[in-house]
Amino acid sequence: MEQQPLWAPWRVEYVSSPKTGDCIFCAAVEDRDHPLVVVRGSRCLIMLNAYPYAAGHLMVVPNRHLAELEDLDDGELGELTALTKSALAALRTLMKPAGFNVGLNLGVAAGAGFRDHLHQHVVPRWDGDTNFMPVLGGTRVISEALASTAPVLRRLLTAEREES
Numbered sequence: 001m002e003q004q005p006l007w008a009p010w011r012v013e014y015v016s017s018p019k020t021g022d023c024i025f026c027a028a029v030e031d032r033d034h035p036l037v038v039v040r041g042s043r044c045l046i047m048l049n050a051y052p053y054a055a056g057h058l059m060v061v062p063n064r065h066l067a068e069l070e071d072l073d074d075g076e077l078g079e080l081t082a083l084t085k086s087a088l089a090a091l092r093t094l095m096k097p098a099g100f101n102v103g104l105n106l107g108v109a110a111g112a113g114f115r116d117h118l119h120q121h122v123v124p125r126w127d128g129d130t131n132f133m134p135v136l137g138g139t140r141v142i143s144e145a146l147a148s149t150a151p152v153l154r155r156l157l158t159a160e161r162e163e164s
Helices: 011-016 024-030 074-095 132-136 146-163
Strands: 037-040 044-048 058-062 099-104 120-125
Touching (some): 024 044, 024 058, 037 146, 044 074, 044 146, 074 146
Antiparallel strands (some): 058 120, 099 120
């Protein structure tokens, strides 16, 4: 099957807008009631992306403010991996995607919007999930609101962690 590009031209507004200098990930770590956080581990958390590439776009974030993968200690790296695995399982159950993009953007040249706080993207994908709307109309079609996705993911991820 031919690979489909993942277009997200609406993100240019976010990327080109002035930044406050505050780290959104540190704010999520500190705010115990952050609306986009769906599960917290002891060293990392999972949160919804406020500017998603696709419905269910999650980010797995270390609690510590650091930029490089090699700066994670073994416990942080292990939990980052375990929470990524949990995110994949929850999204498979909830959204039934055909595949995923999972990865890190390390540095500006690699596309990191927040280059100073490491975070791993987990993006569900479906066959034919790109269409003319974002490319021609500058409009994105996300099938479910973040406020609807978050509580279901919280429930699924919390249940899985309790079973482990």
